[in-house]
Amino acid sequence: MDFNAPKSIWIKVITAVLAVGFVILIISTFVAEESAAALIFPMAIIILVFALSYYFSVTKYEISGNRIVVHRPFDSVTIPKGELTATRIYAKDIRMSIRTFGIGGVFSYTGTFWNSKFGSMTWYVTKMDNAVLLVDGRSNKTVISPDNPEKFIESLQ
Secondary structure (H helix, E strand, O other), X not given: OEEEOOOOHHXXXXXXXHXXXXXXXXXXXXXXXXXXXXXXXXXXHHHHHHHHHHHHOOOEEEEXXXXXXXXXXXXXXXXXXXXXXXXXXXXXXXXOOEEEEEEEOOOOEEEEEEEOOOEEEEEEEOOHXXXXXXXXXXXOEEEEOOOOHHHHHHHHO
C-alpha cells in the first residue's frame, strides 16, 4: 500500500528561497565583470546542497509485506516491520528537535535529529503535521510523515 509524502509549506518556502538565491547568484555572475570568479565557489556549494537535498528527499512511503519502504528519487530505504510499533506524534512533539546530521528543510527533513522527549531519531519527514514514530525492537526510532498517518498505522497492524 502506497502513501504520498506531501510537502509542508515550510519545505516549499525553504526550497524556494534557496532556489531564488541560486538564481540571483547566477545573474550576479553574468552581471559582474571582474568579480565573477569569486561567485563560483558559493554557486558550487548551492548546487551541491540542492543536489544532495534532492537525492535524499522523500517521494512516498510504501508498506510492502514485512517491510516499510521509504522511496527517494534515486533509491529507497527499507525498514523491517519485525517488532515495529507505530505511534502518531504531533508537530509540537518534534518541532524543537536538533538536527545532528542531515537536511533541515530543503525538499524534506532527512537525517538524524534529537530532542529531549524522544532522544535520537532518524527522520524521513516532509510534513511535521503528519508525523508517525516507528520504534523497532532495539529502540531505534524513525519518524516518517505519510499523507494519512492514521490509515498508515492501521495498515501496519
